[in-house]
Amino acid sequence: MEEENDHPNGKLSIVATPIGNMGDLTFRALWNLKECNVIYAEDTRVISKLLAHYGLRTSVQRLDAATEAKKAKEIIVRLEAGEHVAFVSDAGTPGISDPGSRLVAIVREALPETLIDAIPGPSALTAALSIAGIDMSAFTFLGFPPHKKGRQTLMKQIAISDIPVVLYESPHRIIKLLGELAKAAPKSRITIGRELTKMHEEILAGEPLELAARLEKKGGVRGEFVVIIEPQPAKKART
Numbered sequence: 001m002e003e004e005n006d007h008p009n010g011k012l013s014i015v016a017t018p019i020g021n022m023g024d025l026t027f028r029a030l031w032n033l034k035e036c037n038v039i040y041a042e043d044t045r046v047i048s049k050l051l052a053h054y055g056l057r058t059s060v061q062r063l064d065a066a067t068e069a070k071k072a073k074e075i076i077v078r079l080e081a082g083e084h085v086a087f088v089s090d091a092g093t094p095g096i097s098d099p100g101s102r103l104v105a106i107v108r109e110a111l112p113e114t115l116i117d118a119i120p121g122p123s124a125l126t127a128a129l130s131i132a133g134i135d136m137s138a139f140t141f142l143g144f145p146p147h148k149k150g151r152q153t154l155m156k157q158i159a160i161s162d163i164p165v166v167l168y169e170s171p172h173r174i175i176k177l178l179g180e181l182a183k184a185a186p187k188s189r190i191t192i193g194r195e196l197t198k199m200h201e202e203i204l205a206g207e208p209l210e211l212a213a214r215l216e217k218k219g220g221v222r223g224e225f226v227v228i229i230e231p232q233p234a235k236k237a238r239t
């Protein structure tokens, strides 16, 4: 590969990793994880499994949301010494509902000359959009809904949106979310991407109440979810 670490100021690579299927690691990601001096990872166990799968032995350090600012300083020292540092979050693309953005901002501020390299790849967001069968030429991504404060405002925002809204949600809260959507936007068509790229991947679509019933019928809600909420029929201004 033509990419050598020919950056005297070091290089920070922000590397996207699989969201379930280990095969979804790009060649560039693999090369960067192999050739870098050190990988900073949100969860060292997750990255260790990926490295073992690909037979890599690169050294790993932890950097999670709580330590992002502190570890950024450590990374700056390494970059000043000319090292190539890679950062990975638990899954998918760093910075998307995951740590990474603060690290990038701190490094860019401290070392404006240093190359910060995007190694793009999987994200649950783009995976879900790609198989939703919905016109996504414009959409709003709001990440995880707030747990308490701000939920009502979010529901109102969704109810009046004239473009699709995309959320991430955990299995503990998906039924609650569908119940709230049933009140705020009962006629919206909801598409759920569940366990994408994994063995039990599925796409479910329907109105909120109907979907909640289908999920509950499956006996216990498991997995990871991307939720796409289409505008209610009267709001479909752009279609």
Ligand code: SAM
Pocket (backbone or CB within 6 Å): 019, 020, 089, 091, 092, 093, 094, 095, 096, 097, 098, 122, 123, 124, 125, 167, 168, 169, 170, 193, 194, 195, 196, 197, 198, 224, 225, 226
């Ligand atoms: N940075 C990641 C990305 O690029 O997709 C997202 C990290 S966020 C902490 C984790 C959330 O992403 C999960 O709670 C779920 O909503 C969604 N997610 C991650 N993997 C998924 C998968 N395989 N299928 C569906 N949703 C997934």
